[in-house]
Amino acid sequence: MLLHPAVTAQTPDSPAPLRVEATIAQRQPLIEEVPVAGTIHPLQQALLSTEVSGLVETIRADIGHRVKKGALLLVLDPELNSISRDAALAEVAQAREALADSRRRYRELQSLVSDQHIAETEVESLASEVRIRDAELQAAQVEAERQAALLRRHRIKAPFSGTISQRHVDVGEWVDPGTALFELVAADDLRADFQVPQRYFARIQTDTAIRVKLDDGTTLNTRVEHKVPVSRDSGRTFLLRTVITGKSDQTTELIPGMSATAVLQLQNDRHGVALPRDAVLRYPDGRVTVWIAEPDSRWGEPAKVVEQQVTTGLSFNGLIEIKTGVEEGQQVIVRGNESLQPDQTVLLQRARH
Structure with missing residues (x-):
């Protein structure tokens, strides 16, 4: 492999440039992460x-x-209700026989009316009896069904x-x-309920990403089911109910009542520069810095680096917002930056994401 002339020009005593990985600072939508605590609850729980x-x-x-x-x-013990059910069935049989008898006599009277051998009022009276017997049969059937229902219970x-x-x-x-x-x-269909500060109510949507962790480190995949529009006076929070759709570690059995923590990832209207957290160095005196390659540095070639003090903002998805100190397009060191010195020569490699 051919080396760059700047490399081959080094004297035998010159140290080789330190290989570091860098990324290009880019502007992107910023996400606010909100930690919350909750409990695993069953979707159905009944006192029978x-x-x-x-x-x-x-x-x-x-x-x-x-x-x-x-x-x-x-x-x-079904004995008493079995007796009541049998008695109701006997009432049905009796009512059915009485109805059949009334209908038979009604048909006989109808045949005599045309010959004027009987008064029409007698026929109407028997017709009324048929209707009464029919209603009694229906009532007996309903009672038999009620007793059967009680027996099933x-x-x-x-x-x-x-x-x-x-x-x-x-x-x-x-x-x-x-x-x-x-x-x-x-216990198979579970949900995770969280109490969320009320100021985030309007920003939580059905597609809001939620990472849920149990005490043993198991991570769960969830989706928002409901956000209850009622705030608790004591904590100024509202209930966020999520449905568990899967878990990363299938060896862990979920138990209703387990505690859980989650990080809500809320979309933000702001855009800004965000870098991997490994790019940011924090010192005991409170300084926060990053190492930046000089302008016009090329990948795979030696380059000078300078340390730049920055101010940070939101943290999300392994990234951290850089409010000041880094401009879009600059090459920022993300690996190998712990031991760098001012004006040190390094060999830039593109970071693997």
Whole structure:
């Protein structure tokens, strides 16, 4: 490989130029990152109860069991309601027979009316009886359906798939409508809820990027589901609800109630120069500097560098805003800048992003 003349002109005792990586300062949209804390919640969480009174006969699920939607969880003693259901069915059969008899006699009377052997009022009276018997049959059928529905409610089933987190009853206990039986949590479909300062409400949109981390370092992919337009008086915050769409580490099991932190990335109307954080050096005396190649420096060729004091602003996505000290288009050292000296000669290489 041919070397640049400036390199070959060095004396044997001259040190070789330090190879450094640099990037070109560019203006770009600035993003404000807002850290928030929250909690993992299930999309569905229900305290299951019964609609009828009864004695607990069988329990089919216990704490920790994962159940599918429609799975049988508990059975109440159905004996009394079975008797009531059978009695209602007998009432239906009786009402059906009475209706059939009234209709038969009504048809017979109708055939006699044309021969003027019977008064029309008797026919109308029997027609009214048919209508009454028909209404009685319908009422009996409704009662039979009600008793059947009550009997079905002696079998408590899971309204959705999830995990039994609590069980409040045991076999032999008497329960009434509203008595808590189980707590069911949908542990597969989770959301992360955050309390966000109210001043950011208008800037959060459905496409706002959110990086969520758990205490063990697991990162989650989420999307904004709702931002609740109610501010808490105590903290001046509003609820931001996000749906978890995936996670980077599939070995970590998510549990409702886990704490989570997130960084909201909010679009900013401002544009400015932003550099990789590695380009910025901070000193104990408070100075913040970067190293810049002299103008007209070329990639792969020796160049002089100078240290420039800067002021910084927003940090986002591994970048930091440079408010003053760097102009757009300048070559800024991002790697190898820790040991540079003023007017040192370096060999510029384009940084790999």
